[in-house]
Amino acid sequence: MRLPKPKLRELKEAIIAVSSTLSGRRFTTKFPAKPCRVPENYRGKPEFDLDTCIGCGACVNVCPTEALTQIDDTQAEPPTRKITHRYDTCIFCGNCSENCTTETGIKLSQQWDLAGLDRAAMAETHDFELQKCEKCSAIIGTKKHLVWLYEKLGPLAYTNPSLLIAKSGELQTKPQAIQQQPQPEKAADASDFMRILCPKCKCELNIQL
Numbered sequence: 001m002r003l004p005k006p007k008l009r010e011l012k013e014a015i016i017a018v019s020s021t022l023s024g025r026r027f028t029t030k031f032p033a034k035p036c037r038v039p040e041n042y043r044g045k046p047e048f049d050l051d052t053c054i055g056c057g058a059c060v061n062v063c064p065t066e067a068l069t070q071i072d073d074t075q076a077e078p079p080t081r082k083i084t085h086r087y088d089t090c091i092f093c094g095n096c097s098e099n100c101t102t103e104t105g106i107k108l109s110q111q112w113d114l115a116g117l118d119r120a121a122m123a124e125t126h127d128f129e130l131q132k133c134e135k136c137s138a139i140i141g142t143k144k145h146l147v148w149l150y151e152k153l154g155p156l157a158y159t160n161p162s163l164l165i166a167k168s169g170e171l172q173t174k175p176q177a178i179q180q181q182p183q184p185e186k187a188a189d190a191s192d193f194m195r196i197l198c199p200k201c202k203c204e205l206n207i208q209l
């Protein structure tokens with residue numbers, strides 16, 4: 001009987017595997033008795049770098065499986081953005097890392113041994129303080145994001161008082177006089193330029209004054 005070509009190939013592979021095993025060469029790793037090393041470019045669990053992640057949420061928008069989610073809790077004190085990564089639904093595609101605003105806020109690690117019995121525990125959440133518009137209370141973004149923009153723009157940031165005030169808030173040099181609460185009813189005046197404003201309020205102020 002003549003064996004078809006694919007069968008011959010399988011037979012050849014089986015003979016090689018058996019003879020390799022008999023001669024001491026293994027095709028499988030000894031995990032978990034020994035740690036399993038993965039290739040250098042292996043795409044494992046995405047890890048946030050909280051020094052460089054600014055909580056902008058760009059990675060959430062490009063995640064194809066909604067493994068990354070974002071909730072803005074505007075009632076919390078201070079208002080907070082929560083970004084959650086569920087690694088039980090992550091497919092390790094790397095979209096989040098490739099599209100990260102700061103380029104290093106999230107990176108795929110080589111962690112692959114993520115199996116567990118409790119799916120609820122397969123998530124991690126990071127909190128970022130939100131900045132509200134000091135006139136209308138709309139969410140502008142995270143405080144870290146505004147400071148990052150200030151640093152990224154360099155001297156150009158001096159054209160945007162909101163960024164300057166956000167930076168001085170981070171340095172805790174913001175004068176008490178400009179730590180204003182939202183006053184939606186107050187008529188606009190020049191002092192409003194020294195507030196952290198959302199694009200809509202800034203545009204209205206520019207038209208009014």
Ligand code: SF4
Binds near residue numbers: 046063064065091096
């Ligand atoms: S690796 Fe892909 S699936 Fe996983 S969190 Fe990033 S974008 Fe989402």
Ligand code: SF4
Binds near residue numbers: 059102
């Ligand atoms: S895109 Fe980057 S900086 Fe923005 S939230 Fe995601 S990891 Fe952080």
